[in-house]
Amino acid sequence: MPCYFDDDLPYVSADKLKPMSKIWGGESKMRKEECIACIANGLKDPQKVQAAISRLEPWERNALALVKLMGGVIPSATLKIGILVSGLHPSGLSNDQGDIPNLLFRRGLILVTGSYSPDSISDSYGYNKLFYSDERLLAQVGQPEYLPLEIQPAPARGEIHYRRTPEVALDMMGMLQSIQNMGGLKLTKNGLVRINDEIKLRKAMRWSEKGMDMDGLLFPKPAQAWLNAFSYSDMLQKTADDQLILKELPEQFAKHSFDAQIRLLLEGFLRIRTWWEVPDKHNNFDQDGMGRIQGRMALTMALRALPIDHEAVYSLTDFEKALYSRVGEDFALDYPPLRPYFYRYDNTTQRKQELLDWQQQTRTDWLKQEYPWLVGAFTTWLYFLGLVELFVDNGKPTGFRLTDIGRAVFHPGFVTVSQAEIHLPTPDQPAWVVQPNFDIIAYLDRVTPLQLAFLENCAERTESHKHTAHYRLTRENIYRGLESGTSIEEIIATLQTGSQANLSQNILVELHEWASLRERTILHRKANLMEFPTPGALQDALSQGLSGTVIAERFLLLNSPPPTGDWTTINYAKTLPLNLTITETGLIHWKPGFHDLITASQLSQWADTTDNDGWQLTRESVTNALKPGRKITELLALLNNRIIPNQPVNKYALPAPSIPPLLELALRSWAGNEYPIELETVIILRCSQELVFRAILGSSLLRPFLKGYQNPDLLFVIPEQLESLREKLNWLGWKVSDNLHVIPLKSNRLDG
């Protein structure tokens, strides 16, 4: 995507360039090249850019802020909705706000991208057009501004429901730790998270398939929602082997301020395309998800545009009406409403009536479709992230108020509480109690996000309530903690700091025991092992400074990166060289030269060793190897990867297979594959002429002497009838030869 206007300006027509250049001091008399130079020079100078931005109208600055918010490129419909929700409009526009992109273009603030004509702003197919702005303009534009929503606080009805920040933090840490424990999420060929991993996450979080119940409010398909939110918030990254893994470990994420964490996740939720806030929504509705993206953007912008009153409670219907008054006639989740074109009537009264009818229908549609979705947004991610308190009457939300964290996110300039007040524990009280039976009771009011990340990593959460979370110290969890790089001393110190007391003796003993168990088995993922011809050579190398653990006198497990030297290297992370030969009878030998350390063992699993440093594949050796669950394809892959292939007969011939075909069939047969063949001693009457073959086959005279036939020329004779048949054939006057003409076998280099 282009970031600067410079490359596109020559493709803008001269008459359109003149108004664009005005903001940079251009004049109407200037030629095209002069206009381009004027704009390019202006954009090059940061001071001129700053001055130009200061001269813009507030709605124009808002447009640039929206483009920046969307990452530099914005669909036309999203831009329009954003401008409308902000409440800051271009003056003198009619009800139809379709001129907004054109006005911005004429001011030199946006161009079209993804098109041959960067200046084709207005056309009848422009609904989904993409606009971009110059990076140098966006760099100097601030946050969007808002005209406060026309809404008054209303008396609250029903019970107050809210999620405290520790609850939210607990859930976020739990999800991140679950993804970490799963070792990442596998993707399908289409780039979606595999359903099995979604189910695993759901089970780890103890969510039901239908949805999650939060204080009586339904959050449909939470695993899908959160996986998408994490992906879109850039918290996950794709690996080379098509997995999604965490960019930051949970304990690193916990170090961000809480409102920064929530902002990040909020951005993720705004961009979700596939998940719905309401259950059972048909996939074909808002298929590309753009309606929901625009809707969520409009909703969050409307929350930003709420009057600054920290205690104010707003009714959901009032909020919905206020939002509708700004965008209702231009936005819908599927297709935006189309105003009547007034071509049916000339009469003004009739036109007014037609407009009125359309407005009533649009409002009805909104209440039926967009309003329930809006309520769904309040009861799902806005509530789950702890951004709103909800007033619920008979199970239905009636009103809301922004929470402390909600105000920090939506009204950052007017936050009256400090970051510390948003969420930090009371230092003089313990964050948790560690009981001698390994149970931990964590007090959510007192525990920090970092401590929560620690507990989620090193202990198993057994249950959670509004104010407490219960964990259990287990060997598996302590092992996971140790594997994530924390030492047992750090684990004990963190547990003691959180409880502000010494741990009981039995817990200390057991934790140390678990840690020592881990030291008893070590897996070296990519070890460097030096093999020496003699023990003496190894000792020489040690005396010359090489260091490591000596194994079986001739091997040295290096404890530092291998130095350069005069030795042969075999890299097991790469394909090993082809160094085996094989015969049709299954006899395998090394090619002369150095040997690797794995081939002999791998072959010994499948074949018997021979006296002359080789291996013999037999039916018994192969069937024994298959017993523990190996597959014959593993042996075939091993052989194909290691055997020196036979040379093709000539340069035009296909490459000869590595494994002799007969042996491969034998191996497959030993593994249980069936290849039916038949063997019988027969007397053949061969008729090389089709005329003779057909005549005998159709003869009732000769039928009693024959057992059967095989096309194109073989007849099988009943042995007892051989002489009788010969008599009949002689009677026919045919000369019967006693020998069959067959194709002689040539010598074959595959023969053992």
Next chain:
Amino acid sequence: MKQPILHENLPIIEVADPLILDDMYADPNTARYLLARLGPTFSIVAPGELDPLLARLLKLGHTPKILEH
């Protein structure tokens, strides 16, 4: 063999007690991932099979330390 050979990126299992490795070789579902035994307490793991071996060991109650080198 006249010169030393450097075996690079080789997966290896190391145990504190030879009996641990004996037990692993005695279990067919673990032994399938193990290749040559270099010494009483060291074995080569089949390349690409370290993670299945780890899963098997965890199932058997081991808590192996994993080193990248």
